[in-house]
Amino acid sequence: MIGPRLRIVASCDQCEHMRCTPYRVQGDSGRDVECTHPDGKGYIGEQRFDSTPQWCPLLREAIVEFGRG
Numbered sequence: 001m002i003g004p005r006l007r008i009v010a011s012c013d014q015c016e017h018m019r020c021t022p023y024r025v026q027g028d029s030g031r032d033v034e035c036t037h038p039d040g041k042g043y044i045g046e047q048r049f050d051s052t053p054q055w056c057p058l059l060r061e062a063i064v065e066f067g068r069g
Contacts, residue, residue: 008066010052010059012044017058 012018017037023030033044039057052059 008063009050010056010062011050012052012056013050015058018044 012033012035015035017035017040019034019036020031021034023032030046032046035042035044035053035056037057040055042053042055044053045051
């Protein structure tokens with residue numbers, strides 16, 4: 001590869017479809033993060049909003065919009 005490499009990092013933080021559910025089990029506690037979008041319901045991760053999963057139905061649209069500047 002010649003030239004710089006561009007890396008776009010997507011975040012679920014502040015997405016209206018993100019839901020956090022607190023849990024506490026045998027001394028362990030945290031938050032499970034899930035997507036509630038009708039076309040992409042699924043588990044995102046434990047206490048993570050900074051890594052949007054590839055299956056996110058809004059990710060492609062966000063990347064295209066970003067490219068339009």
